[in-house]
Amino acid sequence: MGNFDAALEVLTQLLADMRATMGLSGTGAVASGSEAVPGTVAGSGATRTLRGIGGGDASVAATLRSIGDVYVSMGDGTQAIAYFEEAQRIYGTLGPVYRILISDVLQSFGQAYAALGLYTKALECFEQAVSISRAERGDTHPDYATLLGDIGRAWYSLGEYRNAEDLYREALAISQSTLGAQHYNTAIARVLLGQALCRLQQYADARIYCEHSLAAITAPGDHGDSDTAFTRLVLGDAHECVGDYETALECYKTAVRLYGASVGQLHPHTADAMDAVGQVSLRMGRADEAENYFSQALACRSKVQGGQHHRTAVTMVGLAEARAAKGDHAAAQGLCVHARDALCTAVGSEHPDCVRAEHVLSRIARELQDTVNERVQCASAQSQGLALRAVAIACMWLLSAGCLHPTLG
Numbered sequence: 001m002g003n004f005d006a007a008l009e010v011l012t013q014l015l016a017d018m019r020a021t022m023g024l025s026g027t028g029a030v031a032s033g034s035e036a037v038p039g040t041v042a043g044s045g046a047t048r049t050l051r052g053i054g055g056g057d058a059s060v061a062a063t064l065r066s067i068g069d070v071y072v073s074m075g076d077g078t079q080a081i082a083y084f085e086e087a088q089r090i091y092g093t094l095g096p097v098y099r100i101l102i103s104d105v106l107q108s109f110g111q112a113y114a115a116l117g118l119y120t121k122a123l124e125c126f127e128q129a130v131s132i133s134r135a136e137r138g139d140t141h142p143d144y145a146t147l148l149g150d151i152g153r154a155w156y157s158l159g160e161y162r163n164a165e166d167l168y169r170e171a172l173a174i175s176q177s178t179l180g181a182q183h184y185n186t187a188i189a190r191v192l193l194g195q196a197l198c199r200l201q202q203y204a205d206a207r208i209y210c211e212h213s214l215a216a217i218t219a220p221g222d223h224g225d226s227d228t229a230f231t232r233l234v235l236g237d238a239h240e241c242v243g244d245y246e247t248a249l250e251c252y253k254t255a256v257r258l259y260g261a262s263v264g265q266l267h268p269h270t271a272d273a274m275d276a277v278g279q280v281s282l283r284m285g286r287a288d289e290a291e292n293y294f295s296q297a298l299a300c301r302s303k304v305q306g307g308q309h310h311r312t313a314v315t316m317v318g319l320a321e322a323r324a325a326k327g328d329h330a331a332a333q334g335l336c337v338h339a340r341d342a343l344c345t346a347v348g349s350e351h352p353d354c355v356r357a358e359h360v361l362s363r364i365a366r367e368l369q370d371t372v373n374e375r376v377q378c379a380s381a382q383s384q385g386l387a388l389r390a391v392a393i394a395c396m397w398l399l400s401a402g403c404l405h406p407t408l409g
Contacts, residue, residue: 003262004074011067018060058098061090065105072108075268075304077115084109103132107147110154115268117310117346119157126151142185145174149192157310159352161199168193187216188227195234198241199352207238226269229258233273236280245284252276266304268311271297278318287325294319310353313342317357320364329368336361 068083088105091098110125126147133144152167172193175186194209210231217227236251255273263269274297281290298319301312316339324332340361343354 004070004264007070008067011063011070015060015063015067018057018063022057022060057090058094058101061087061094061101061105064090065108068108068112072111072115073263075115077112080112080115081109084112099132100136103129103136104143106132107150110150114150114154114157117157117305119154119310119347122154123151126154140174140178142175142178145171145178145189146185148174149189152192152196156196156199158347159350161196165193165196165200168196182216184216187213191217191227191231191234194238198234198237201241203238203241207235210235210238225258225262229255229262229269229273232258233276236276240276240280240283245280248280249277249284252280266300268301268305271300271304271311271315274300275315275318278322282318282321282325287322291319291322291326294322308342308346310343310346313339313346313357314353316342317353317360321360324364324367327371329364329371332364333361333368336364 064083064087068080068087071077071080071083084105088102088109091102091105106125106129110122110129113119113122113125129147130144130151133141133147137144148167148171152164152171155161155167156164168189172186172189175183175189179186190209190213194206194213197203197206197209214228214231214235217231232251232255236248236255239245239251240248252273256270256277259267259270259273274293278290278293278297281287281293294315297315298312301309301315305312316335320332320336320339323329323335336357340354340357343351343357347354349355
């Protein structure tokens with residue numbers, strides 16, 4: 001998390017300098033209108049709090065939005081929203097010339113809500129941003145393509161993979177026509193499309209899109225390893241879905257390493273990669289390894305995203321499968337019930353992840369019942385054996401005592 005802390009420190013100092021220059025004062029939480037919204041900025045062991053930033057200065061609003069964007073990158077949507085609300089309030093006082101910047105803040109709001117698992121609310125923000133962006137920039141601008149990609153991610157998270165595919169294709173077409181086929185943004189658009197195609201069972205096309213993007217994404221430049229990790233993650237998914245588990249496992253473990261180096265171990269993206277390792281390990285019959293990775297991912301998500309988050313519940317389902325594979329069906333059943341209920345609340349019973357949780361729970365229940373039946377049958381067989389042995393011993397005793405004639409029964 002060092003890079004994030006450093007960015008927050010720089011941006012916080014910049015904001016403090018602006019306040020000093022503009023003669024602003026006051027401490028406390030970041031304000032949203034007249035009501036304070038909790039929000040603190042931490043860096044290098046110091047904590048700074050902000051209140052009443054305003055004065056109609058667009059540079060202050062831009063800095064507030066940048067701080068919020070860092071929090072989104074950290075997976076902390078709650079902190080981010082406080083800064084976006086203040087930035088939006090300031091832009092709203094500056095007149096129509098800054099309308100396009102309100103669109104950008106709305107896009108940031110959507111990203112923050114998506115990080116919190118509030119995908120429908122994220123879509124509402126994105127749709128408002130689209131309305132402004134289309135009017136101000138047109139529908140062929142590269143930033144418009146990026147916005148379409150964000151909307152596609154929200155639909156993907158809601159399990160609406162066909163909607164996501166359509167948006168990703170539109171974003172890719174804009175990026176290719178305005179930035180070129182080899183541009184970094186175009187490469188990311190191809191990977192997003194590949195991810196949707198995996199869910200739509202178009203594995204060969206998904207793999208091609210990802211492999212074509214790797215060269216551009218891993219080229220030297222100012223881009224971190226997180227996008228390379230994401231590409232490896234999607235590429236691994238394409239290999240896993242066609243049964244190439246060894247290659248998939250290699251891709252996933254590379255993603256874990258790259259995410260760990262770029263965003264840290266306690267980050268939702270790293271947990272995504274750990275989930276993938278756990279899932280393919282299960283397919284390969286490596287229940288111990290699967291349980292280890294799912295347990296690490298769950299610890300990360302519980303701390304960063306909370307116990308009721310959509311993605312936390314998905315990880316719980318994987319951990320339940322791993323424990324069931326190791327024979328601990330009772331613990332697996334309890335975990336899966338909790339995960340199923342959390343998924344129903346977070347994304348609805350019709351969501352593919354919730355449907356999958358129901359299937360896993362049914363399978364675990366059947367396996368648990370089979371285990372109980374086997375134990376009952378075993379106990380019954382043992383009881384019958386003991387009874388027969390007791391009868392034999394009694395007969396032998398009666399014979400030896402002369403109480404039973406040997407020609408009888």
